[in-house]
Amino acid sequence: MKKIILFVSLTLVINAQVNFNEFFYDKSLRMDYYRLGNNEVEEFVFNKLLEEPYWGGSKTNLVDELNLGDFMVMVFDAETKSLIYSRGFSSLFREWQTTAEAKKYKKAYSESVVFPFPKNKVVVEIHGRDKQNNFYKLFGHEVNPDDYFIIQERKMKFDNFEVHNSGHYSVKYDIVLLPEGYTAEEMDKFKEACKKFTDALWKYQPFKENKDYINVWGVNAPSIDSGVDIPGDSVWKNTALNSKYYTFDSERYLMTDDFYAVKDLAANAPYDQIYILANSEKYGGGAIYNYYSITAVNNTFAEEVFIHELGHGLAGLADEYVDPYTYEDFYPLDVEPWEVNITTLVDFESKWKNLLEEETPIPTPDEASYDGKLGVFEGGGYVAKGVYRATRNSIMNSLSAKEFNQPSIDIIEKVIKFYSE
Numbered sequence: 057m058k059k060i061i062l063f064v065s066l067t068l069v070i071n072a073q074v075n076f077n078e079f080f081y082d083k084s085l086r087m088d089y090y091r092l093g094n095n096e097v098e099e100f101v102f103n104k105l106l107e108e109p110y111w112g113g114s115k116t117n118l119v120d121e122l123n124l125g126d127f128m129v130m131v132f133d134a135e136t137k138s139l140i141y142s143r144g145f146s147s148l149f150r151e152w153q154t155t156a157e158a159k160k161y162k163k164a165y166s167e168s169v170v171f172p173f174p175k176n177k178v179v180v181e182i183h184g185r186d187k188q189n190n191f192y193k194l195f196g197h198e199v200n201p202d203d204y205f206i207i208q209e210r211k212m213k214f215d216n217f218e219v220h221n222s223g224h225y226s227v228k229y230d231i232v233l234l235p236e237g238y239t240a241e242e243m244d245k246f247k248e249a250c251k252k253f254t255d256a257l258w259k260y261q262p263f264k265e266n267k268d269y270i271n272v273w274g275v276n277a278p279s280i281d282s283g284v285d286i287p288g289d290s291v292w293k294n295t296a297l298n299s300k301y302y303t304f305d306s307e308r309y310l311m312t313d314d315f316y317a318v319k320d321l322a323a324n325a326p327y328d329q330i331y332i333l334a335n336s337e338k339y340g341g342g343a344i345y346n347y348y349s350i351t352a353v354n355n356t357f358a359e360e361v362f363i364h365e366l367g368h369g370l371a372g373l374a375d376e377y378v379d380p381y382t383y384e385d386f387y388p389l390d391v392e393p394w395e396v397n398i399t400t401l402v403d404f405e406s407k408w409k410n411l412l413e414e415e416t417p418i419p420t421p422d423e424a425s426y427d428g429k430l431g432v433f434e435g436g437g438y439v440a441k442g443v444y445r446a447t448r449n450s451i452m453n454s455l456s457a458k459e460f461n462q463p464s465i466d467i468i469e470k471v472i473k474f475y476s477e
Contacts, residue, residue, distance in 0.1 A: 073118055074119065076172065079141075079175060080174055081172070082172075084111050084170050084173055084323075085170070085173045085174065085199070086105065086170045087170075088166065088167070088316060089167055089182075090165065092165070093149075094153070094161065095158035095159050105199065105205070107173065107207065108170065110323070111326070113172070114475050118142075124144045124471075126345075127145055127194075128183040129171065129180065130180070130182075130183055133178060134177035134179055135177070141172060145344075145346035148165055149165040154383040157305075169182070177199065177200050179199070180196065187388070212317070212321045214275050214321070214324050215276045215324070216324050216325035222267070225326035228269060229266075229271070230272075230273060230325070231271070231272045232273045232326075232327035232331070233273065233274045234275055236299050237283045237284045238279060238335045239278055246333065250333070252359075253333065256362060260451075260458075262468050263468075269476040273326070275321060275324045277324070279293070279294065281294045281295055283295075286302070288302050297321065297332060299312040299350060306382050310352055312332075312350070318330060330347075331365075333350075334350055334353060337355050339352065339355050340361075341362070342368075343365035343366065343369035344368065345368060348369065349366055367464060371467045373397050373460075373468075376437075377436065377438070378435050378439060380438060382438070386439075387438075387439065389443070392406065396408075397446055397461065398436045398446075401444065404418070407446075408446050411463070412431065412432075418432045420433050422434065428447070429447070430461070431448075433445050436453070446464075
């Protein structure tokens with residue numbers, strides 16, 4: 057009962073936005089912590105606070121209204137107890153908890169949350185979803201902005217450059233592209249990749265329609281070695297972000313668990329979304345909502361993977377394909393997922409039901425006659441039964457689709473506008 061009451065009260069609070077200049081300076085404060093546990097329990101351990109030079113987020117929409125992500129960072133003014141900032145996000149640790157490995161032993165992951173630098177004392181809380189997908193408090197830490205232990209030095213200080221500029225970063229959705237496995241001699245190659253994949257954005261709806269709301273930045277940050285780690289082939293590289301294939305023992309899952317390095321490097325530019333371009337020919341990539349996205353850029357399907365992973369990272373879209381080998385019970389069938397592009401039919405009214413044609417059957421037969429039509433097709437969220445997707449095919453299901461379905465388009469556009477209006 058306490059969890060439900062807390063969720064309701066927070067829902068009432070977030071209807072009102074706050075005045076940026078009253079509570080914040082035009083820069084960022086980053087809180088690093090560790091999250092550790094197994095498939096059943098988790099614990100948070102505070103690490104450090106860091107000052108960062110840019111606040112790339114909105115100065116108007118400070119309190120989250122999207123309700124996306126497995127977790128929510130909430131910043132409360134210590135004196136008035138009012139909510140002055142919040143953002144949804146997910147994490148690599150959360151995914152790991154659904155693997156078979158998490159049943160065997162505990163593990164720790166580094167995590168960070170970033171928010172505008174407060175003028176007064178604040179309380180920073182991490183909230184997670186309970187079994188009914190309501191948020192409740194997991195961790196809290198009081199922050200004094202005058203604390204002289206807030207770190208001002210920067211470990212990874214590099215120049216940034218504009219790839220696509222639509223205006224000042226405070227009123228645009230900012231994507232920062234980070235190089236992984238590019239040596240100093242290969243930085244021109246990285247800049248070419250930035251241009252290539254930014255141009256790829258404008259081929260896809262709704263990015264092409266919202267081009268003027270988006271900025272794209274790059275960071276000049278070379279690695280010592282060229283390429284990335286491939287543990288299954290005994291290939292190990294000394295790179296800026298320590299990325300590797302075989303995450304969760306899935307060969308194509310290219311990720312890094314060195315999250316502090318990712319945030320250190322991203323701090324060189326204003327950003328709302330972090331995207332890592334990995335200098336590798338091997339097919340692979342990955343993404344987590346408001347965490348980071350990554351793609352290996354030197355293979356035939358790199359453009360499609362780039363767009364697919366951005367769907368995860370920017371809008372928290374679920375995978376719409378079946379893959380029973382990596383995760384276990386990722387989507388409980390008695391709860392409606394928070395991801396907008398899949399449903400368990402527990403609360404289909406909150407999804408795309410209003411977009412369906414009246415004669416469309418629920419569930420919808422997975423037949424060619426429904427190609428290109430909105431429906432309720434069984435199979436998605438990695439499982440064959442009990443989870444449904446909106447179309448027979450989309451880029452979140454298969455790279456051959458080369459387009460998002462309508463529920464995905466709608467939420468991507470909503471996120472971009474939320475950060476830029």
